[in-house]
Structures are given as structure tokens and as C-alpha cells.
Amino acid sequence: MSDPLDIVILGGGTAGWMAATALVTFMPSSRCRVRLVESDEIGIVGVGEATLPQMKNFNDALGIDEAEMMRATKGAFKLGIEFVDWGKKGARYIHPFGVHGPADMAHIFHHRWVKALRAGWESDIQDYSFAVQAARMRRFDFPSKDQAAIESTFSYAYHFDASLYSVFLRGIAEERGAIRTEGKVRDVVRDPQSGDVRSLTLESGQSITGDLFIDCSGFRSILLDKTLGVGWEDWSKWLPCDRAFAVPSERGEFTPFTRSTAMEAGWRWRIPLQHRTGNGYVCSSSFIKDDDAAASLLRSVDAKPLAEPRMLKFQAGRRVVSWDKNCVAVGLASGFLEPLESTSIYLIQVAILQLLPLLPAKRIDPRLRDEFNRLIDMEYERIRDFLILHYKLNTRDDAEIWRYCAAMEVPDSLRHKIELFLSTAEQKSAIGRRKTRPSCYMPGGVA
Numbered sequence: 001m002s003d004p005l006d007i008v009i010l011g012g013g014t015a016g017w018m019a020a021t022a023l024v025t026f027m028p029s030s031r032c033r034v035r036l037v038e039s040d041e042i043g044i045v046g047v048g049e050a051t052l053p054q055m056k057n058f059n060d061a062l063g064i065d066e067a068e069m070m071r072a073t074k075g076a077f078k079l080g081i082e083f084v085d086w087g088k089k090g091a092r093y094i095h096p097f098g099v100h101g102p103a104d105m106a107h108i109f110h111h112r113w114v115k116a117l118r119a120g121w122e123s124d125i126q127d128y129s130f131a132v133q134a135a136r137m138r139r140f141d142f143p144s145k146d147q148a149a150i151e152s153t154f155s156y157a158y159h160f161d162a163s164l165y166s167v168f169l170r171g172i173a174e175e176r177g178a179i180r181t182e183g184k185v186r187d188v189v190r191d192p193q194s195g196d197v198r199s200l201t202l203e204s205g206q207s208i209t210g211d212l213f214i215d216c217s218g219f220r221s222i223l224l225d226k227t228l229g230v231g232w233e234d235w236s237k238w239l240p241c242d243r244a245f246a247v248p249s250e251r252g253e254f255t256p257f258t259r260s261t262a263m264e265a266g267w268r269w270r271i272p273l274q275h276r277t278g279n280g281y282v283c284s285s286s287f288i289k290d291d292d293a294a295a296s297l298l299r300s301v302d303a304k305p306l307a308e309p310r311m312l313k314f315q316a317g318r319r320v321v322s323w324d325k326n327c328v329a330v331g332l333a334s335g336f337l338e339p340l341e342s343t344s345i346y347l348i349q350v351a352i353l354q355l356l357p358l359l360p361a362k363r364i365d366p367r368l369r370d371e372f373n374r375l376i377d378m379e380y381e382r383i384r385d386f387l388i389l390h391y392k393l394n395t396r397d398d399a400e401i402w403r404y405c406a407a408m409e410v411p412d413s414l415r416h417k418i419e420l421f422l423s424t425a426e427q428k429s430a431i432g433r434r435k436t437r438p439s440c441y442m443p444g445g446v447a
Helices: 013-026 054-062 066-073 109-118 130-136 162-175 222-227 290-300 344-358 366-392 400-407 412-434
Strands: 005-010 032-038 076-078 080-084 092-096 157-159 179-182 185-190 197-202 207-209 212-215 232-234 243-249 258-262 266-272 277-283 310-313 317-319 327-329
Touching (some): 005 207, 013 032, 013 162, 054 066, 080 130, 092 130, 162 179, 222 327, 277 290
Parallel strands (some): 005 212
Antiparallel strands (some): 076 157, 232 317, 258 266, 266 277
């Protein structure tokens, strides 16, 4: 039997402790040993408080008790994201975590609804979503296990304090065998022949050796960027926001959804937790001054602010590769896409779950590395295009950022998706018109 793979995770926070917990839970100690190096002196970004439904799946797989996690993280349930003033001023819709229409019609309902509109039926597709109706009424319940019931047509996610979630996971990971080492990295030692990372030298003089290193050092990207020199792919021409101002406030209206409100130079989030509400303004420094953005955020908060706005600078994009030599970057060390659709923690989760089945032996097979990079690149580009779409399809002309986004060229992959969607919708509507007998029924007798 070969020796266990020694895995060293640099950095705690959400990314580091999610990785550590998953590794010690899903991998036997005979397969790998996990050590996490972090310093209490180094803060974490810690503004991400909204998740996607995949977060529940991740927690369930780890064997986490949901009620215990919610208490520990001051969490709340989330049915979707409400978008206000996107597309045009006065517009309001909810992106639900669920389907529209009956449980057995998710694959065709949108096209049937479009056909009904063309036939003269006046309705809002939001009216046909169970999750949207519950969110509008400020209600929450767990989905039904009866797959034929309308109450089964949605899922849910969480709002939680990300820093508290990290602390919660740390307790689980350490209990299951992860070793935490306190300390700041002074130097990174590389193998002179292969260029692989061999060890981390801490300020205390301690040396931490490993076979595989996971870089969870955030925007600093100490291993992938600073040590291995992996390049950065800049996507700011499509996603121009490069600032986030965050401020907590007293808890106001308690909604089972995240709210995203379009602003004069970006958009504003509102995330209710048990003990407070998280607020933030994601904006572009090309279209608004920092002081004006902070003041605009404070004016918009609907309850008493609990602190002064904290600014976070970023650039939308990703590393050219997320796994180079014997180093894998997870979370912000790998890339950053603004939190418009709550995908930041999801990208951490995806990286971890893609890495688990591709874990190498002590000698890394480059095919495993290439496959991981292929999968992660595909996920980043898919989410990138989804976020760009929010900006590109707006019809607002009241602010410079919206005019810029409406006129900008989009990636070829997104242009193809838009053209394909429009073409497919037309074809399916035509197929529906040729049928002599309707395959579904909508209010008013329009099929």
C-alpha cells in the first residue's frame, strides 16, 4: 500500500475549511492526510452571505445537521433572488430556485407560455412559480417529497454569515482528522528540477511539507500567482464592476430571498440574516467615485447601519489555469466573478467536488490536472456568460454604465447561446402551432 498523499491547504476562510472538511469526510486517512495553514492575523473577505441550492446538497453530503448549521451561522432560508430596476426602471422579478408550471412540464413550459402570449393571453410567467409566490408572500416551507405535487417544484438555499460558517466547518474538519497549523508564510520552497512546491516556511521557522498544495489564500493567490506565476485572464471589459462596498445594518424586513437592485453605477444587494441585514453596492470605479458610492449605499439602507462601509477592490476574471504543477487554487485564488447570482461559494464547491475524483498519487498524472482545468474553465465561462447577460440585455439609458453594457460586444459563446435560444423558441412555437390537439392547458383555454 502506498503512503497517503500529504495535502496542505494554505488559507482558511470559506474556501479552505470547505476543502478541508470535504477531504477528511470523503477520503479515508489511508488515502490522504490534510493539514490547513492559516493565520488569525490575516482577515478573510467574508462578505459572501448568499448561496445556491447546491449548498444544501454539499452540507447534506458532509452529514451536517441543517438546524445546527443554521443556528451556528445565524442563517435564513432563501427561495431565490429578486431583481429590481434591472432591464428597465420599475421592473421587478424574482429568479426562483425552481421551475415554472406543473412538475411534469418544466422542459416545455416557457415555450408554451410564449406561445400563449402570442395568442393574446396576458400573464406574467412569475405567476406560475410556486417559489415566486411563496417569496412574494414572505413565506417559507420545505419542498414536498411527492414529486407530482406543485409543492415539489422548488428547492432552497441559505443566507448565512460566511465567517461563522468557516468557524462551524473548522470544528467538524478538526474533529474528523484535519490538522490546523497557525502561522504566516514567510517563504515558499520549490523543487529545483520540477518547479513543484515542496514546502511552506512559516515566520516561526516551521517547515510544512506536502505532495499537493491547495491555494485558498484569496485574492493574494500566494501559491498559484505569487509563486508559480500563473497568468490572469481579465474579463472586466464584459463585467466592468471593480468595487464592492459592504455595510451591515439592523435587521429590517425579513425576506426569504436576496434582493439585487440596479443602481446608477452597478447594483446593490440586500441579504437578511437572523441578527442583521447584509447590504452592499457592487459598482465600477469608471462610472462613480468611491465616496459617492459609499454615500449612495448608506442612503439606500432601509435600517440603521451598524458600521461604516468597507470597500473591497477586485477584477472580474480567472487564472489561466486553476491547477499548475502540484498546486490547485480554490475560491478567490482561482478567480472572481461578482456575486450577482450568488455563485462565489458555489464555485468553491464545484472546485472541491471536481478535485475529489481526480486526486492524484504522489506523482501527478498530468491528465488529471488537464481534466480538472477543463472542467473548471467550463464552469467559470458558463457563469461569466450568465452574468454578462444581465448587463447586456438591459434597455436603460439613464446612466453611462447601462449604455456601455447594452452596446458592448459579448463573448462568442454567449452570442451563440442568445442566437440559439431565439432560434429554438421560434422553432418550438412553430411546432406547437402545427399540432391539432394541445398538449397542455393554460388559464383561459389557450394551449
